[in-house]
Amino acid sequence: MPRNRSLRRAVVLMVAAVAAFGPALAVTAPGSAASEDSSYLAFGPPAVGSNGVYSDAVTFPAHYDVPAVTAGGSPVDATYAIAGSNTAGCSISSSGAGFSYAGVGTCTITVSAQVDADDNSNGGNSQGHEGSDQDGVTATASLTLTVAPGPQSIAAVPASGPVGTPLTMAASGYSGTGAITFDVTSGGTATGCQVTTPNVLTSTGAGTCLVTASIAAP
Numbered sequence: 001m002p003r004n005r006s007l008r009r010a011v012v013l014m015v016a017a018v019a020a021f022g023p024a025l026a027v028t029a030p031g032s033a034a035s036e037d038s039s040y041l042a043f044g045p046p047a048v049g050s051n052g053v054y055s056d057a058v059t060f061p062a063h064y065d066v067p068a069v070t071a072g073g074s075p076v077d078a079t080y081a082i083a084g085s086n087t088a089g090c091s092i093s094s095s096g097a098g099f100s101y102a103g104v105g106t107c108t109i110t111v112s113a114q115v116d117a118d119d120n121s122n123g124g125n126s127q128g129h130e131g132s133d134q135d136g137v138t139a140t141a142s143l144t145l146t147v148a149p150g151p152q153s154i155a156a157v158p159a160s161g162p163v164g165t166p167l168t169m170a171a172s173g174y175s176g177t178g179a180i181t182f183d184v185t186s187g188g189t190a191t192g193c194q195v196t197t198p199n200v201l202t203s204t205g206a207g208t209c210l211v212t213a214s215i216a217a218p
Contacts, residue, residue, distance in 0.1 A: 041112075089103055166201065
């Protein structure tokens with residue numbers, strides 16, 4: 001009957017419209033992943049951090065040993081470098097040997113190594129991941145080291161001189177490259193104690209002058 005044929009055509013058209021404008025579905029083959037897993041390296045104690053970003057501190061002028069580097073908990077042969085701002089004057093060989101620093105400040109030690117694509121030390125976070133090839137991925141990590149100033153012991157010489165004769169003082173027994181300043185403090189028995197130039201002490205009477213020597217941060 002003509003009326004029934006018209007109804008069937010309408011139903012077919014409605015189904016076609018739903019198929020054309022419905023949500024698109026992505027089909028993934030079994031065993032495939034939406035994105036490549038990433039890896040990063042880890043610095044061991046005493047460094048603290050995670051996801052390829054670590055920090056540590058040392059007090060000048062104490063020796064500092066760079067912590068061991070691992071991938072997925074296992075030792076790895078990494079390439080080392082100093083990157084970014086280096087106010088502490090740090091240096092290190094590409095093998096990680098011979099680390100040193102020159103003074104108070106900060107520096108950043110970076111490491112990189114080729115590791116298996118599924119060798120993740122903390123859940124596959126993308127931090128520290130630089131790139132990949134058919135054999136694995138290049139995993140990286142960074143360690144920011146803060147070199148803090150340590151206690152200083154400064155001695156000034158000469159320790160005595162005749163009244164009325166300016167004493168040119170020199171400091172010794174300290175570490176660092178900061179400028180040394182001398183200041184008269186209260187408690188001395190001599191009269192008229194004063195520092196007339198950055199390192200020259202004078203007095204108008206006999207006795208002792210108390211002088212404090214200070215070193216500025218570099």
